[in-house]
Amino acid sequence: MSSFLTTYLTRIADKHTLAGCADEAVLQDALRYFDADLDYADQEFADQIEDGAPTAREAMRAVVYGGPYEEEHAFQYRYAYRRLCGTDATVLDNRSFGPFRGLWLDEVDDGLRAYGVTAVSLSDFHYGSAFPAGLPYGPELSCGEWSSERCREALRQFERAEREGLAPELDREVAAAVQEVAGWLRTAGEFEEYGVIGFVS
Numbered sequence: 001m002s003s004f005l006t007t008y009l010t011r012i013a014d015k016h017t018l019a020g021c022a023d024e025a026v027l028q029d030a031l032r033y034f035d036a037d038l039d040y041a042d043q044e045f046a047d048q049i050e051d052g053a054p055t056a057r058e059a060m061r062a063v064v065y066g067g068p069y070e071e072e073h074a075f076q077y078r079y080a081y082r083r084l085c086g087t088d089a090t091v092l093d094n095r096s097f098g099p100f101r102g103l104w105l106d107e108v109d110d111g112l113r114a115y116g117v118t119a120v121s122l123s124d125f126h127y128g129s130a131f132p133a134g135l136p137y138g139p140e141l142s143c144g145e146w147s148s149e150r151c152r153e154a155l156r157q158f159e160r161a162e163r164e165g166l167a168p169e170l171d172r173e174v175a176a177a178v179q180e181v182a183g184w185l186r187t188a189g190e191f192e193e194y195g196v197i198g199f200v201s
Contacts, residue, residue: 002099005125006082007198009187010089012145015197018084019132020066027064030087031057041079048073056080066134074138081131082141082199092184092196096177105200111178112154114168115161119154120146122181125198146196148188155185 018026031038038056042049049055052073054062059076062069063084069077096108105122112121128144129137146154161167170178188194 002101003126003200004099005094005097005105005122005198005200007092007094007097007125007184007196008086008089009092009184009191009194010085010197011193012147012195012197013193014088015085016132019063019081019135022065026084027061030060030064030084033087034083037083045076048076056083060084063132063135069134069136071136074136075140077135078131078138078141078143081135082143085197085199089197090187092187093180096173096180107174108177108181111168111170111174112158112181114170115158115178116166117154117157117161119150119157120181120185120196122198126200130197140201142200144198146188146198148193148195151185151188151195155182155189158182158185 034056038060041056045053045056052070054070054073054076056076056079059073059080060083063077063080097104105126109122124144124146126142126144128142130143130145184196188196
């Protein structure tokens with residue numbers, strides 16, 4: 001089965017305030033932004049909705065207002081949080097990460113470590129749990145974050161290796177993915193307090 005990594009450049013601290021903010025303006029902005037996407041999502045999960053799962057709009061309202069949640073339909077609330085994170089964020093280039101199979105993120109992490117990059121890891125997105133407290137657990141979607149400070153340190157580590165001639169020879173596809181990640185770090189470094197939030201589905 002294939003997985004897909006989606007990464008956003010955003011102010012991480014702002015995303016931490018979304019779940020449970022009870023701000024109708026935040027909800028309405030998100031509903032307008034994702035209008036057609038929500039209709040498509042409801043078609044995709046029509047069977048689950050027929051069995052009692054909330055619609056995409058209902059799930060987004062629940063997340064904004066901090067519940068109530070139905071544990072057996074956790075996937076809808078987790079996807080709702082991902083959409084909320086995307087309303088005021090920049091989608092980063094992820095051509096090397098969608099779709100991917102197996103231990104691909106671990107392979108790219110090995111490439112990053114070969115450059116001496118230890119401040120960030122792609123496994124943070126796959127195995128991390130940066131979802132807001134109280135959001136039900138579901139295996140369909142994982143979430144991780146790289147703070148602004150971690151991004152800046154990782155970029156220093158990467159550029160040091162290049163500057164000092166320590167850049168390793170990597171498999172072509174791994175090398176392309178590592179350069180893609182370096183691009184995320186450079187973009188994050190251009191904005192104060194911006195980091196990367198990623199979701200693996």
